[in-house]
Amino acid sequence: MPKSYHHGDLRAALLEATLAMIASDETHLIGFRELARRLDVSRSAPYRHFESIELLLSAVAEDGYQKFIERLEVVTGNPALSNRERFMELGIAYINFAIDNPAHYRLLFDQRFFEEGKFEGVQHSAAKAFGLLLETSSNCLAEDASPQVKANVAHLAWSCVHGLSSLLMNGQLKHVKDRQKFIRYSCEKLLLLGDI
Amino acid sequence: MPKSYHHGDLRAALLEATLAMIASDETHLIGFRELARRLDVSRSAPYRHFESIELLLSAVAEDGYQKFIERLEVVTGNPALSNRERFMELGIAYINFAIDNPAHYRLLFDQRFFEEGKFEGVQHSAAKAFGLLLETSSNCLAEDASPQVKANVAHLAWSCVHGLSSLLMNGQLKHVKDRQKFIRYSCEKLLLLGDI
DNA sequence: TGTACATCAGTGAACGCGCGTTCACTGATGTAC
DNA sequence: TGTACATCAGTGAACGCGCGTTCACTGATGTAC
Numbered sequence A, B: 001m002p003k004s005y006h007h008g009d010l011r012a013a014l015l016e017a018t019l020a021m022i023a024s025d026e027t028h029l030i031g032f033r034e035l036a037r038r039l040d041v042s043r044s045a046p047y048r049h050f051e052s053i054e055l056l057l058s059a060v061a062e063d064g065y066q067k068f069i070e071r072l073e074v075v076t077g078n079p080a081l082s083n084r085e086r087f088m089e090l091g092i093a094y095i096n097f098a099i100d101n102p103a104h105y106r107l108l109f110d111q112r113f114f115e116e117g118k119f120e121g122v123q124h125s126a127a128k129a130f131g132l133l134l135e136t137s138s139n140c141l142a143e144d145a146s147p148q149v150k151a152n153v154a155h156l157a158w159s160c161v162h163g164l165s166s167l168l169m170n171g172q173l174k175h176v177k178d179r180q181k182f183i184r185y186s187c188e189k190l191l192l193l194g195d196i
Numbered sequence C, D: 001t002g003t004a005c006a007t008c009a010g011t012g013a014a015c016g017c018g019c020g021t022t023c024a025c026t027g028a029t030g031t032a033c
Helices: A010-023 A032-038 A053-076 A083-100 A102-108 A120-138 A147-169 A179-194 B010-023 B032-038 B053-076 B083-100 B102-108 B120-138 B147-169 B179-194
Strands: none
Touching: A010 A032, A010 A053, A010 A102, A053 A083, A053 A102, A053 A120, A083 A102, A083 A120, A083 A147, A083 A179, A102 A147, A120 A147, A147 A179, A147 B147, A147 B179, A179 B147, A179 B179, B010 B032, B010 B053, B010 B102, B053 B083, B053 B102, B053 B120, B083 B102, B083 B120, B083 B147, B083 B179, B102 B147, B120 B147, B147 B179
């Protein structure tokens, strides 16, 4: 195929390049000019696809949520697991997603998407992901547990997997030799949090 | 006192203004020109005090660690508490520091300070803070617990309080009505993590 | 199948702006005698 | 106590740079007939 005047799929290339920049901690460099340069395209070409950098970032975030939710649903939809096994495996899947896709994960919880009345697509996806966690953790509690207790347990569990993900991702748990073993160990412990 | 030609304490003012910008999510605006503008001082004045923005930020971070460690030491140095009470109170103090000083807290764990061979002052402070947590959690374990187990428990506990802090700070636990109650409830639960 | 035309996607020059940084300067402060 | 001088801290003009954004343009692609 001869090199065409048109890029082919500049939109997808922009999403990919943005993600790569977040991954390599070059968030501060993200901008239309820099992206155009990296994709070897003229300065103004990106404007054909995104009105602003914020909208570009939110598109990347929505892609990320889709991947994230797909991965979690592999666990929540697995009928072979007991409720407690499912809770534990969900935690493991959550943390592994974060470790495998640190750039995406960091972006998913970027504060800027959680302003009232903006980025509703992203916020809706975030709520959906939390819903999976709430349902899975609630199934491990006594049937007559109050909604308040269910919410507390789910939020505490979420905090723990989020914290584990963040610290592992940022390399702040350097001492840990076998990450997978540590993750499994931690998620086993999290089962204790539901015991009231 | 007549308005002097000299600012008086521009260095301290720079630290304070930087912190305020982080607190109000204007991190992207931090720069010598913007700081000079806010402090009503000429563009080049800040250069008398800091060689680069990175060094300015690391000075802010060191201030933050000092405050953070002081707050934790109020708990670890309290002889009236049992080991388990001390562990729980340490978690509560940790989370409350984060909630009360979100800007400082966010900065303390900024990835940029954890590159090998740079910002050793900051890294040393971070290690000291973790040391307090490791010691306190280890005291709750059986005396013959292995260093490996001690480290695992401490890291898991750290992840949990870090996660709780982050989500509370970022307003992602909106449902929580009584924050202090939720924090106390969570830190009580964390005691279970040490039971093997 | 061929042609005419509309639309799409990328170009390249230009604008105004804010940034970091340098430099010779000067007013303010501190100190030696 | 007064004076002379060194040093300190802030000034303001200037440089070069990269950014976002606009605009008239044009090559490439798709489609109607």
